[in-house]
Amino acid sequence: MLVAYDVIVVGGGNAAFAAAASARDHGAKRVLLLEKAPREKRGGNTHFSGAIFRFRYDDVSELDRFVPDAERDYPGFHKGVQPYPLEAYRDDLMRVTQGRSDPELSTLLIESSYDTMCWMQEVGRHKFELALSVMGVRVGNEVKWPRGAMIRAVHEGVGLSKTWFETGEKLRIEIRYDTGAQRLTQDGSGRVTGVLARGPEGFATFDAKAVVLGCGGFETNPEWRLRYLGAPWDHAKVRGSNFNYGDGLKMALDIGAMPWGHWSGCHATPINAEAADYGVQNLTDKTNRLSYIFGIMLNVEGRRWVDEGADMNSFTYAKYGGMILKQPRSLVYQIFDSKVLELLEPRYATSEPFRADTLEGLVKQLKVDHIQALRTLQEYNRGAGHGGPFNPAQLDGLHTEGVDPPKTNWALKLDTPPYVAWPVTGGITFTFGGLRINRDAQVIATDWKPISGLFTCGEMVGGLFHYNYPLGTGLMSGAVFGRIAGRAAALSNA
Numbered sequence: 001m002l003v004a005y006d007v008i009v010v011g012g013g014n015a016a017f018a019a020a021a022s023a024r025d026h027g028a029k030r031v032l033l034l035e036k037a038p039r040e041k042r043g044g045n046t047h048f049s050g051a052i053f054r055f056r057y058d059d060v061s062e063l064d065r066f067v068p069d070a071e072r073d074y075p076g077f078h079k080g081v082q083p084y085p086l087e088a089y090r091d092d093l094m095r096v097t098q099g100r101s102d103p104e105l106s107t108l109l110i111e112s113s114y115d116t117m118c119w120m121q122e123v124g125r126h127k128f129e130l131a132l133s134v135m136g137v138r139v140g141n142e143v144k145w146p147r148g149a150m151i152r153a154v155h156e157g158v159g160l161s162k163t164w165f166e167t168g169e170k171l172r173i174e175i176r177y178d179t180g181a182q183r184l185t186q187d188g189s190g191r192v193t194g195v196l197a198r199g200p201e202g203f204a205t206f207d208a209k210a211v212v213l214g215c216g217g218f219e220t221n222p223e224w225r226l227r228y229l230g231a232p233w234d235h236a237k238v239r240g241s242n243f244n245y246g247d248g249l250k251m252a253l254d255i256g257a258m259p260w261g262h263w264s265g266c267h268a269t270p271i272n273a274e275a276a277d278y279g280v281q282n283l284t285d286k287t288n289r290l291s292y293i294f295g296i297m298l299n300v301e302g303r304r305w306v307d308e309g310a311d312m313n314s315f316t317y318a319k320y321g322g323m324i325l326k327q328p329r330s331l332v333y334q335i336f337d338s339k340v341l342e343l344l345e346p347r348y349a350t351s352e353p354f355r356a357d358t359l360e361g362l363v364k365q366l367k368v369d370h371i372q373a374l375r376t377l378q379e380y381n382r383g384a385g386h387g388g389p390f391n392p393a394q395l396d397g398l399h400t401e402g403v404d405p406p407k408t409n410w411a412l413k414l415d416t417p418p419y420v421a422w423p424v425t426g427g428i429t430f431t432f433g434g435l436r437i438n439r440d441a442q443v444i445a446t447d448w449k450p451i452s453g454l455f456t457c458g459e460m461v462g463g464l465f466h467y468n469y470p471l472g473t474g475l476m477s478g479a480v481f482g483r484i485a486g487r488a489a490a491l492s493n494a
Contacts, residue, residue, distance in 0.1 A: 015458025018482025
């Protein structure tokens with residue numbers, strides 16, 4: 001007979017560990033964490049992330065506890081960074097989700113974000129740094145930073161995941177690898193009483209006073225992707241973990257949980273078209289290709305198809321990844337000239353681009369309609385360069401005229417050789433559809449009543465993201481609702 005636990009957490013990423021650590025922090029003595037993956041592939045999507053957290057702060061001095069050497073390392077940091085109060089965070093989230101983000105959950109996320117960062121530092125024992133390689137933009141002798149999303153875990157997703165597992169061991173959280181949850185168990189009243197799981201020894205039932213599901217969405221599952229996202233999502237490359245098949249969602253739906261949010265939506269990313277079908281452990285997020293704002297994108301028909309400069313890339317990349325996937329052959333080329341090469345993210349160095357000293361020579365190397373592609377580039381150059389001046393750190397108004405689609409910012413002419421092109425496709429990161437929860441992260445059933453003993457967090461929370469996603473909000477949501485779920489699960493039987 002297996003001993004009963006106070007709380008069982010299903011999953012092994014950021015949200016799951018936030019829940020497990022929070023449960024221990026709030027009095028749960030026996031906490032079990034079930035990680036479906038083997039030890040060498042542990043950590044879910046967290047391992048593959050850039051580990052950037054978007055959180056509110058009213059004054060830049062509130063960042064000092066996370067990056068105490070910022071002013072020394074980057075003179076002018078305190079003067080240059082803008083405050084990111086609740087209203088600004090809400091405006092960004094509502095703008096990119098077209099006003100559809102659940103108002104109660106989004107407010108809870110935003111209001112709790114700074115305090116949760118402090119809790120991660122203190123209880124989770126995480127260390128943080130400025131995300132220079134991704135978010136810092138050098139303008140002259142200064143580094144410019146976007147407000148809200150500039151701080152990440154040291155060593156990015158690898159460091160974030162490693163620290164959570166180390167913290168879990170120090171908190172005496174029992175971790176079982178190669179153990180995938182299969183079904184929730186319930187008593188006669190409907191209360192969730194544990195989990196049936198399959199591990200190295202076969203099937204076993206683990207009893208608990210409460211269960212937290214934090215095991216991701218269905219991004220790895222091609223059948224569900226086709227069912228909920230539609231074609232061609234069943235052919236998409238998976239940018240992260242190859243273990244997120246929607247197991248937790250299925251278990252919850254099977255006992256009457258309410259589906260909630262944007263089930264036909266997901267977070268996708270422009271990635272190297274030659275990337276593997278699933279995330280590679282040692283590459284993590286290095287297949288990302290997010291500097292498209294400084295160039296143009298051509299599809300195989302030789303046409304531009306989107307405004308590459310509509311907004312900062314942190315507010316467009318999760319949407320553009322899906323749009324790229326829906327282009328013919330799910331393939332586009334990001335084209336730059338030598339003026340902007342130093343502005344490209346270091347991640348571009350993980351693959352070799354096509355190169356040429358003329359645009360015509362570059363186009364001939366690409367799998368595109370050569371005549372139309374050259375015509376598109378010539379039309380773009382005739383219309384580019386209006387307004388400005390060019391400023392890579394902000395929306396600069398340097399735009400095209402007489403070009404369709406327009407480019408509204410950073411519209412430099414492509415006129416300085418050598419020219420380069422990277423082939424890019426759209427890779428799926430996580431799905432938006434999830435479960436309805438209340439303010440305690442307790443799962444709500446289709447009769448609009450909470451399911452006793454069941455909580456959820458991370459990608460399984462439905463309603464926050466619709467159509468798009470602001471960079472850094474996923475990990476922040478995972479930590480916020482993981483902390484809430486763990487606390488509520490621990491206290492539900494206190």
